[in-house]
Amino acid sequence: MTRFILPAVLFFLLVFEGTVFQVFAPDNRGADLELVPRFMFILIMLTGIIRGRSYSLFYGIIFGILYDIVYSPVLGIYTFGFGFFAYLFSVSNSYVKRRPSVTALLVTAAVIGLEYYLYGMMLLLGITALPHEAIFTSRLLPSFIMNGLLAALLAVPVRAWFIRMDGADMD
Amino acid sequence: MSPFFSNRRLIVLLVCLIFLVGLIGYSLSDQRGLSWPEQFIQDSVGTVQSVFSRPAYMISNAVDSVNELRNVYEENQMLRSHLDEYAALQSELTQLQRRNDELEEAMDVQDNLLDYSVRNATVIHRSPDRWNELIGINLGAQHGIEQDMAVITSQGLIGKIRDVSQFSSSVQLLSDQDANNRISAMAESDDETIYGFMEGIDDETGHLRFTKIDVDIEVEEGMIVSTSGLGGVFPDGLTIGEIVDVTTDEYGLSQTALVEPAADYYHLDYVMVIERGASQTSLFDELDEEEEDMVPQIDPEADPDEDPAADPEAVPEEGVE
Numbered sequence: 001m002t003r004f005i006l007p008a009v010l011f012f013l014l015v016f017e018g019t020v021f022q023v024f025a026p027d028n029r030g031a032d033l034e035l036v037p038r039f040m041f042i043l044i045m046l047t048g049i050i051r052g053r054s055y056s057l058f059y060g061i062i063f064g065i066l067y068d069i070v071y072s073p074v075l076g077i078y079t080f081g082f083g084f085f086a087y088l089f090s091v092s093n094s095y096v097k098r099r100p101s102v103t104a105l106l107v108t109a110a111v112i113g114l115e116y117y118l119y120g121m122m123l124l125l126g127i128t129a130l131p132h133e134a135i136f137t138s139r140l141l142p143s144f145i146m147n148g149l150l151a152a153l154l155a156v157p158v159r160a161w162f163i164r165m166d167g168a169d170m171d
Numbered sequence: 172m173s174p175f176f177s178n179r180r181l182i183v184l185l186v187c188l189i190f191l192v193g194l195i196g197y198s199l200s201d202q203r204g205l206s207w208p209e210q211f212i213q214d215s216v217g218t219v220q221s222v223f224s225r226p227a228y229m230i231s232n233a234v235d236s237v238n239e240l241r242n243v244y245e246e247n248q249m250l251r252s253h254l255d256e257y258a259a260l261q262s263e264l265t266q267l268q269r270r271n272d273e274l275e276e277a278m279d280v281q282d283n284l285l286d287y288s289v290r291n292a293t294v295i296h297r298s299p300d301r302w303n304e305l306i307g308i309n310l311g312a313q314h315g316i317e318q319d320m321a322v323i324t325s326q327g328l329i330g331k332i333r334d335v336s337q338f339s340s341s342v343q344l345l346s347d348q349d350a351n352n353r354i355s356a357m358a359e360s361d362d363e364t365i366y367g368f369m370e371g372i373d374d375e376t377g378h379l380r381f382t383k384i385d386v387d388i389e390v391e392e393g394m395i396v397s398t399s400g401l402g403g404v405f406p407d408g409l410t411i412g413e414i415v416d417v418t419t420d421e422y423g424l425s426q427t428a429l430v431e432p433a434a435d436y437y438h439l440d441y442v443m444v445i446e447r448g449a450s451q452t453s454l455f456d457e458l459d460e461e462e463e464d465m466v467p468q469i470d471p472e473a474d475p476d477e478d479p480a481a482d483p484e485a486v487p488e489e490g491v492e
Contacts, residue, residue: 027301
């Protein structure tokens, strides 16, 4: 049973980002701030760092496909983006694993990389035409800060959860 | 540790990139309906989403209503003053409506762009990345939703149906910057009508852009922009917003107006899907029913011995004829 908990949590986060978070999002309340939640990707990244690169690649592609179909008008962008950045930033060695601060920084770097990759793709495909300065302070920076804070909050408990689930396989 | 990208991995990466480009090309092609795996996934996720969104709306509405309690007295005063006007307007409306009906009858008008039918839908998700302005609703092909139908709130037009699955569909808001997001619109002043297109939003102000207006026409601020019904899918006269600014484009060939939307594109929970030309379909339905009614009247004639008691009134009538 325990191995279905992680996919279930990831699926819950996928739904949460589009429904509950959007109802309470600050721009829904008339603020200029736009927060883009990447909760699911953060958990995929933490999985990759703590349990190994193959896990994050697998979950990144599977949930990328779901994300593409449910939320995006163009297929393939999130599938490739989640898979690629989850693989690239899942540095799973003992130095990173033992230090939650380094883990959180790495996850934040992955979120930043993903967001700029998406911005580039959307510009390329003509889905958005917003210049960088128009969205940097209102959308990108606040989103990075929120996701970074969440990664810092989750790094320790998620690590403890995976250790309990897999047994103590920390080197 | 193994090298970061070995040769084999590079090849896999390249294959993935080619696959990505192919997939994007496939999904960007026009006139593409959703394939059945996409429909299946959208419907199943949509079911879960509607379970999640309902309590979220309940909580947010509760918070809102507590906030609104503070303004109740002022609002009540204002509404009361409007109420006096309402009675006068109501009588005027019925009068005008009757007059309009008579005139239409006299002119023998059958095709009315204003006729439409409405379906109520709940918003079940909004795309979390703000690159796409898409929302999901809980109605799909099984409820009669089709691509490109207009979607409104009580305040005005918000967008059109983009993709349809069996039990859910996605709506592209007017503020989406996709190059294909274009709607035929018009603005009316006392003496003339301006036609143009609604095309995305302005980068700086965030207002909607009303483009391709003839340069010779003088556009005034404060004019109300609505759908023109010329595109063939949307009905006529759905309010879009109010013109706040006008500029001439860089070549001086046409004008672009900035439109402040009437509807709130952010705080969406319930929307309405508009189907055009409902009166005509209902007319056809009536015709069908009449034809069906004809059938049992003919039957007793052909076979009078079988069941004459079933339609006692029909027999003397036909006898008279």
